[in-house]
Amino acid sequence: MKFFIDTANLAHIREAQELGILDGVTTNPSLMAKEGIKGEENILNHYKAICEIVDGDVSAEVIATDLAGMIREGEILAALHPQIIVKVPIIKDGIKAIKYFSNKGIKTNCTLVFSPGQALLAAKAGATYVSPFLGRLDDISSDGIELVRQIVEIYNFYGFATQVLAASIRSTQHIIQCARVGADVITSPLESILGLLKHPLTDLGLKKFLEDYNKLNS
Numbered sequence: 385m386k387f388f389i390d391t392a393n394l395a396h397i398r399e400a401q402e403l404g405i406l407d408g409v410t411t412n413p414s415l416m417a418k419e420g421i422k423g424e425e426n427i428l429n430h431y432k433a434i435c436e437i438v439d440g441d442v443s444a445e446v447i448a449t450d451l452a453g454m455i456r457e458g459e460i461l462a463a464l465h466p467q468i469i470v471k472v473p474i475i476k477d478g479i480k481a482i483k484y485f486s487n488k489g490i491k492t493n494c495t496l497v498f499s500p501g502q503a504l505l506a507a508k509a510g511a512t513y514v515s516p517f518l519g520r521l522d523d524i525s526s527d528g529i530e531l532v533r534q535i536v537e538i539y540n541f542y543g544f545a546t547q548v549l550a551a552s553i554r555s556t557q558h559i560i561q562c563a564r565v566g567a568d569v570i571t572s573p574l575e576s577i578l579g580l581l582k583h584p585l586t587d588l589g590l591k592k593f594l595e596d597y598n599k600l601n602s
Contacts, residue, residue, distance in 0.1 A: 385562070385563050385567060385568065385569065385570060386407035386408065386440070386547075386568060386569040386570075387400075387405050387406060387407050387569075387570060387577060388406075388407060388408040388409055388410050388440075388441075388443075388549070388569055388570065388571035388572075389406060389408075389409055389410075389571065389572070389573070389574055389577065390409075390410045390411075390415070390551065390553070390571040390572055390573055391409070391411070391415055391573060391574065392411045392415040392416045392418065392419045392421060392430065392434070393415075393418075393419055394433060394434070394437065396573075396574040397409055397434060397437050397438060398437055399574060400574055400577065401437055401438055401439075403577075405577075406438055406439075406440070407440040407441075407569070408438060408440035408441040408442060408443075408467075408569070408571075409434055409438050409440075409441075409442045409443065409571075410442075410443040410471070410493070410515075410549075410551065410571040411431070411434070411442070411443060411444060411445065411471075412445045412471070412495075413445060413447060416430065428460070428461075428464060431444050431461070431464055431465070431468065432464055432465055435464070435465040435467045435468065438467070439467075440467065441467055441468075441469045441491070441513075442465070442467050442468055442469065443468075443469045443470075443471040443493045443495075443513070444461045444464070444468050444469065444470065444471060445471035445472075445495065446458050446461070446470065446471065446472055446473075446481075449473065449475060449477065449478075450477055451477040451480050451481055451484075454472060454477060454478065454481040455481055455484055455485075458470040458472065458481060458485055458490065458492075459490070462485075462490045462491075469491045469492060469493045469512060469513065470485055470490055470491070470492050470493070471492070471493040471495050471515075472485075472492055472493070472494055472495065472511075473494075473495055473496050474494050474495065474496055474497050474502045474505070474506060478494065479505055479506070479509045480509075482494055482506065482509040482510060482511050483509040483510060485510075486509065486510030486511070487510075491512040491513075492510075492511050492512050492513070493511070493512065493513040493514075493515055493549065494506035494509075494511040494513065494514045494515065495515045495517075495551070496515070496517060497514055497515055497516045497517065497535075498516065498517060498520070498521060498531070499531070500531065500534045500535055500538055503516065503535040503538065503539075503546075503548075504538060506546060507538075507539060507542075507544040507545075507546040510546075511546050512546065512547065513546065513547050513548075513549040513568075513569065514535065514546050514547070514548060514549065515549045515550075515551040515571075516528070516531050516532050516535055516548070516549075516550060516551065517551050517552035518531060518532055518550055518551070518552055518553070518558065518562075519551075519552030519553060519554040519558065520552045521552075522554065528552070528558075529558070529561045529562070529565060532548060532550050532562055532565050532567050533565035533566070535548050536548050536565055536566040536567065536568075540566075547568035547569055548566075548567050548568045548569070549567070549568065549569040549570075549571060550562040550567040550569065550570045550571070551571050553570055553571065553572030553573070553576055554576075555576055555579070556576050556577075556579030556580055556582075558570075558572070558576070559572060559576060559577070559579075559580060560580075
């Protein structure tokens, strides 16, 4: 399973990269705004800065919701760097745009997916990634992990090449659950990834080892 970090924070991206387990980055307008990145030129430069840190795919989202606008923005984003993946919403013109980009050899990430039917259309259109938002489903008392499982099952059954990129990760437990149902990729905040390191028995064991070592060398 690939690990992406969901942020526009360069320090967090560097820290994840230094761990040696980072496979890519996902961003969106909300994450850019959170970091105070404003204006088209600054946003484009920020995407390039991210690509200079990480070795893998970097999802950059279009703002337009019409076909012509998505194509125009997507081509600008794709031209920034070979690692850029054009992030497109799962709407009618979004599916058309994904098909257009697929025919042009431009990789895409179909975002804001909340149903197996949406994921099926994205795969048919040739999306490189599909992003089910499991945390947002959990927020409304639905089952986000079950959606990921269903999409994985459908894709495996029909042999779709589209990768299931589980997004809207709320916790470390979400990452484990996504791994168990076969997600190809998870994207999450750095905190959730670092949470995988934590276990009280590890802390107690290390403390005991150090205490015993100090006794032997005192």
